[in-house]
Every structure is written in structure tokens, then in C-alpha cells.
Amino acid sequence: MVPISYYLVLSAILFSIGVGAFLIKRNIITVFMSIELMLNAVNLTFVAFAHQWRHVSGQIFVFFVMVVAAAEAAVGLAIIIAIFRTRNTLNVDQVDLMKL
Amino acid sequence: MTSSLHLWLIPIVPFAGFLVNGLLGRRFPKAMVTAIAWIATVIPFIQVLTIAARFSSLALPYSENLGRWIVAGNFHADFTFALDQLTLIMLLVVTGVGFLIHIYSAGYMVHEDGYWRFFAYLNLFMFFMLTLVLAENFLLLFVGWEGVGLSSYLLIGYYFDRDSAASAGKKAFVVNRIGDFGFLIALFLLIAHFGTLSFSGIFSQITLHPEWQCGFLTPIALFLVMGATGKSAQIPLYVWLPDAMEGPTPVSALIHAATMVTAGVYMIARSHVIFDRCPLALTTVAVIGAATALFAATIGLVQTDIKRVLAYSTVSQLGYMFLACGVAAYSAGIFHLLTHAFFKALLFLAAGSVIHALSGEQDMRVMGGLRKKIPITFWTMTMAVFAIAGIPPFAGFFSKDEILYQAFISPNGAGKILWFVGLLTAALTSFYMFRLWYLTFFGESRAHEAAAHTPEPSHHAEKEEHKHPVHESPWVMLLPLVILAILSVIGGWVGVPAALGGHAEFFHFLAPVTQNGTEAAEGSKSLDLLLTIASVAAAVIGWFVAHLMYFMKPELPKQLAANLRGLYTLLLNKYWVDELYSAVIVTPLLLVSRYVLKGLLDTGVITGGSLAMAYTTQGVGSLLQRWQSGNIRSYAGWLAIGAAALLLLTYFGFGAHFSFR
Numbered sequence: 049m050v051p052i053s054y055y056l057v058l059s060a061i062l063f064s065i066g067v068g069a070f071l072i073k074r075n076i077i078t079v080f081m082s083i084e085l086m087l088n089a090v091n092l093t094f095v096a097f098a099h100q101w102r103h104v105s106g107q108i109f110v111f112f113v114m115v116v117a118a119a120e121a122a123v124g125l126a127i128i129i130a131i132f133r134t135r136n137t138l139n140v141d142q143v144d145l146m147k148l
Numbered sequence: 149m150t151s152s153l154h155l156w157l158i159p160i161v162p163f164a165g166f167l168v169n170g171l172l173g174r175r176f177p178k179a180m181v182t183a184i185a186w187i188a189t190v191i192p193f194i195q196v197l198t199i200a201a202r203f204s205s206l207a208l209p210y211s212e213n214l215g216r217w218i219v220a221g222n223f224h225a226d227f228t229f230a231l232d233q234l235t236l237i238m239l240l241v242v243t244g245v246g247f248l249i250h251i252y253s254a255g256y257m258v259h260e261d262g263y264w265r266f267f268a269y270l271n272l273f274m275f276f277m278l279t280l281v282l283a284e285n286f287l288l289l290f291v292g293w294e295g296v297g298l299s300s301y302l303l304i305g306y307y308f309d310r311d312s313a314a315s316a317g318k319k320a321f322v323v324n325r326i327g328d329f330g331f332l333i334a335l336f337l338l339i340a341h342f343g344t345l346s347f348s349g350i351f352s353q354i355t356l357h358p359e360w361q362c363g364f365l366t367p368i369a370l371f372l373v374m375g376a377t378g379k380s381a382q383i384p385l386y387v388w389l390p391d392a393m394e395g396p397t398p399v400s401a402l403i404h405a406a407t408m409v410t411a412g413v414y415m416i417a418r419s420h421v422i423f424d425r426c427p428l429a430l431t432t433v434a435v436i437g438a439a440t441a442l443f444a445a446t447i448g449l450v451q452t453d454i455k456r457v458l459a460y461s462t463v464s465q466l467g468y469m470f471l472a473c474g475v476a477a478y479s480a481g482i483f484h485l486l487t488h489a490f491f492k493a494l495l496f497l498a499a500g501s502v503i504h505a506l507s508g509e510q511d512m513r514v515m516g517g518l519r520k521k522i523p524i525t526f527w528t529m530t531m532a533v534f535a536i537a538g539i540p541p542f543a544g545f546f547s548k549d550e551i552l553y554q555a556f557i558s559p560n561g562a563g564k565i566l567w568f569v570g571l572l573t574a575a576l577t578s579f580y581m582f583r584l585w586y587l588t589f590f591g592e593s594r595a596h597e598a599a600a601h602t603p604e605p606s607h608h609a610e611k612e613e614h615k616h617p618v619h620e621s622p623w624v625m626l627l628p629l630v631i632l633a634i635l636s637v638i639g640g641w642v643g644v645p646a647a648l649g650g651h652a653e654f655f656h657f658l659a660p661v662t663q664n665g666t667e668a669a670e671g672s673k674s675l676d677l678l679l680t681i682a683s684v685a686a687a688v689i690g691w692f693v694a695h696l697m698y699f700m701k702p703e704l705p706k707q708l709a710a711n712l713r714g715l716y717t718l719l720l721n722k723y724w725v726d727e728l729y730s731a732v733i734v735t736p737l738l739l740v741s742r743y744v745l746k747g748l749l750d751t752g753v754i755t756g757g758s759l760a761m762a763y764t765t766q767g768v769g770s771l772l773q774r775w776q777s778g779n780i781r782s783y784a785g786w787l788a789i790g791a792a793a794l795l796l797l798t799y800f801g802f803g804a805h806f807s808f809r
Contacts, residue, residue, distance in 0.1 A: 070784050079780075144778030 055096035062089035162274035173264025185267035230284035248628035255625035273299035327378015334371035369429030380412030397500030434474020441467030477554035484547035491535035494632035498529035546640035578690025586698035647676035
């Protein structure tokens, strides 16, 4: 049996890649993908712990996260399309209207 | 309990007059304004007369409670009016003289702008003055006290477009505030010690405790004296009264001679129960009175403005009243108050008539020879001059003589000195009053010399345009003069001492109010007679010197002034007291106010402090503003840093107590 620390380390690596990409990348689609990556890293830990403790709640939680992610993807992609239509760009640095 | 006297009507009627004239008078014709003002003063006068007529049948002291005013715990001050012998005399003086002066004003003020305003203020003054004398507690008295100060301020500044009048009003107000500060402290002390401000409450408590001598009563009395010196223009707060002559002459007569300035004397007489227990305070009053009397009289010797002479004379005569109160001869003080109200009001009104006749001229150096031209003014003024100089049997003689007599026989160690100062002042008074008399009415007219002297700013600028020849005043002005002249002659006869074959009715009448445990020492009749002769001699000497200097040898005063250059300059400049006050008190105060309080404290600390706070907030805000860049990645970065920080804290920061399960 693979020790849980392996899963956790992998999950941490994936999460960090997600965070890093989120901070570095300027393309909205890429940023969006890095968010998905972070979510999935967390999902991995949920599943790992569920397996470790032989408890089903972790598995169930993953489904919730997936549902939320799907919904988010739907809304998010819609927003991205709307932004692209009005601004002709996908660069997040140019979308900074919400400030004082 | 006798049937109600409706004392409240006495002050409220003038107040109604003030409201009507003050609010609507601008649109009324002058005759209507006059009628309202006269009615508003004659009704109280008639009421006081009816009360006086049935006075002997009243149960005294009579008081009338109109309701609660201030209640705080056990302390309460009520709207209570009271009537006793002292109040009755004050009421008669205030309403009687006040009414006469209202009549006179209708003639005197007829050419002035703001005629309605003048009468509204005059009625307001009557309201406050009557409140003052009717009040049954110190607080209500204080309301009247402040109110007359307000009316005085308004009336001194009546010609407010003239700078000197405006600043004279301000000066009177500010100087009075200094005295009022003392009065207020006295009130606080009274509340602290007695828990009440009612006259009857305080005085009965003191009467019940014969062991209370000096002690805590002394500061109370001294602070009361401070208040009285402000209102009654005594040293050191007398400086406002001469300047108050900027007001119209009827105002000088009513407020600054006959009534308001005597409020301090009234107050001391009213609270004599306190003063009787404090020899120190009494001596203070006597010394202040004697010093003021002499001091003001010497200044009066050389003044050239007819109203200024009378102003200093008023200060001096008020000093006499203080002197009387200071030797515990309150009745004598009130007696002098009464006679002084007659003759000094008359002097001012007659002076006003002279000024009126000369179309606004006030400088005695350019008067002269008016005896034939304005005979009625001359004769009435003569009565007043004889009265104030103390020539028997005119009113002033009896009251002044009584004060001097009481000072002489007083058990106070300084009594003889006080008497001598009083006697000296009597001679000086006689001198400067006859000087005024001769300069104004005798000799040749010096009107052509007018150009030689610096022209005074005219008090009737409007009239200046159409100068009339010298003319007698209309009857509406002469009638009050005649009535007051009669009173100046016979007014003193109510207090003829036993030594001169009288019965001193006045003193018996006042005895229930002013009697004290320690009855004043009784002198013999022969002593009284001797002192009377001395004071008459002083008056006659003063007269004779004035006669010599201003009638026989008119060139003598100039020589004398040249020979005694220093003294003359000192007196002419009023001992430089105004300059001294200005240098020692006013200027430093202004400097401190302007530079320390305004410059440093107000602009520096208060405005600066709030500005600094505002700018700090703004600065920090503009720094933090950059944080909110709108850039998603920077938000995400901060989010990541925050999460990382939390993680680090969780693992390393909280130590062993905290761990995830």
C-alpha cells in the first residue's frame, strides 16, 4: 500500500504549481486552468484521506467539489467570453476596472 | 394674609411695553411709541403708589410666589417677589424717577433716529430694574442685575454708529462682568453653605446662629462687595461709568445716576445681615466708599465736559452710599440713594436741557451766561446744585449729613478718618458743582471761543445741520425738571434728624429692614449739631472758592492750573487710571489672547491637531489605495502570502498548545 505521504506530497506539488501558475500567467484561460489544478490537488488529498481512514465522506466531498468546479467553469467561461467580446483581450492585467 | 397685591404686574407691564415697541415700534408713529412707553411706566408707578397708600395696613414682609423656577435636589429657586419697606422705597424711586425721565425723553429724543428703539430699551430697563428690587432671592436679583447691565449696554451704545459710544458700551459691559464674576462666586458660596438663595431663608438661618461671626461669611460678603463695586462704579471698577456718558442724557440720568448704579448699594443694604457679621467686609465697603468718593471728586474738579463732571460726581456720591453701608448705617445709605436719585437725575436732565438748548454742545468752556436765556432750566438746576452741595435745607444736606454723622460715631476704629474724608469730599463736591453752575449759567457767553477748543463730536449730529439759537426746552422736558426740583428741595425732609428738630421718619420707616443686633452707637444731639455745622461749613467753603474762582476772578483758574501744572495734569487725565488699566490688564490680556490663545492654542493646537489628523488619515489612505490596484494577480498574490503566513503561524507561531487533529 502506498503511504499517504506520497499522495500528500504530490497534492502539495500540484497545488503549488496551481498557485504559481495563477500568479505568473496572464492569460485568463491559463489562470482558470490553474484554479482547476488547485481544486484537483485538494480533491486528491480528500480521496487519499478517505482511503486512509476508510471513510466515505472524503469521497462524497470530492463530488461536491467537482460539481462546484463544473458550475464555476460554466460561469467562468461565460464571463471570459463576455470579456473577450468587449475588450478583445484575454490578458488579466488589462482587466483592472474594479478599483477605487 | 392680605389680598394679593399682584406685584408681578409691576415689572411685567414695562416688559409688555418693551415687546410692543421693540417688535412693532418701527412702523408706529412717534406719538404712539411715546404713548405706549408712557403707559407702560405709568401703570407700575400708579400701582406702587396705591401700594404705598395702603402700606401701613399690610402684613409685612409680604411675598408672592409665582411658581417654581429651578429645582435641583433639595435646592430650589422660585419666581418670588417680596415687598418690604426697603423694596417700597426702591420701587418708588425707580417707577417715579423712571416715569419722569420717560416724559422728559419724549422731548429730548424727538429728533433722533431709532426713537422707538430708545423707548423699547428704556422699558426693558424698567422691567429688569423692577425685577431686581422685587426679587426675593439672590438668583432672581441676579437676573435683574444682569438685565439692567444689558439694557445699560444697549443704551450706552445707542449711537452705535459712533465708535466711541460702541466701545463705551462694551467697556461698561466687560467691566461689569468682572464684578458679576464676584457676585456669582458669592452665590455659589451661599448655596454651598445655606442650600438656598432665598433672602428670608438665608437671613433667618444667620439670625438663628449668633455664633457665626466672620468665618465663612467673610468671603461671601467680600465677593458680594466685588459685585457691588462693578455695578455701582466703585474703585477699582468705576472706570466704565464716566465713559457711559456716551449714551443719551436721559439714559445717564435714569440708569447711570438714579437707579441702576445704586443697585450695588441696594444689594448691600438688602444683605446687611451677612455684612453685620463681618467687620472686615464692612470696613472694606467703607474704605472703598470713602476712597472712591474723594478720588472721583478730585477728578470732577477739572473736567470740562458737563456730563463728565456729573458722571464723576455720581461715582463720588455712590462712594458716600458705600461709606454709609460700610459703617452699618444702611438707612443713611438708602436715604442718600433716595435724595441722590432726585437731585442727580435732575442735574442730568437739566444738563440735557442745557445741551439741548445749545444744540449738542457739552463743553462747559464754551457755555456761560445762560441764566437769562434758559431761566427754568437754570432755576431747576440751581435747586439740584444746592441739594448736592449740601446746603440746608435741600435734600442732599440731610442725607449727606446723616452719613457723615454715622461715620463719625461709628464704633469702627477708622470712623473719624472716614468722616474727615467724607467732609473733604463734601467741600470738593460743593466746589465742582458750583464751578459747573457758574461756568454754565453766569458770566459772558463764551460760545465764540468754541473754535479755540477741540470740537467734541456732536451728540446730535443731525441737529448740527440746522443750528438753532439758544432756546428753552419744550414743556415736556421742563415739567420733569420742575417736579424733580421740588423733590430735590423737600425730599430730605422725611429724614430730618432729631438734633435739628425733626423726627427722622425715614429711619424709623426703614428700621424693620435694616435693624441689626448691634445697634449703632448713639451720639448726642449736640455732637450731631456740631458735625452738621462742620459739613455746612465745608459746603459753604466749596461754594465760596468756586464763587471766587469762577465768578469774581475768572482768570484765577488758569493761573492756578499753570502754577500747579503737575497736579492739574494728573487730575485732568483722571490719574491715568484708564491708561494704567489698559497697560497692566487690557494689553497683556489682548496679547495673551491674540498670540497664546488664538495663535498658539487655537490655530496651533486645536486647528493644527485636527488638520494633522486629517492629513495623516488622508496620507495613509492614499498609500493603502495603491494596494487596491484592481489587478487580479496582485490580489491573488496577497491571498497566497496571507495563506502562507497563516500556515506558518499555525505550525510555528502558536507553539505546542495548538495542533490539528
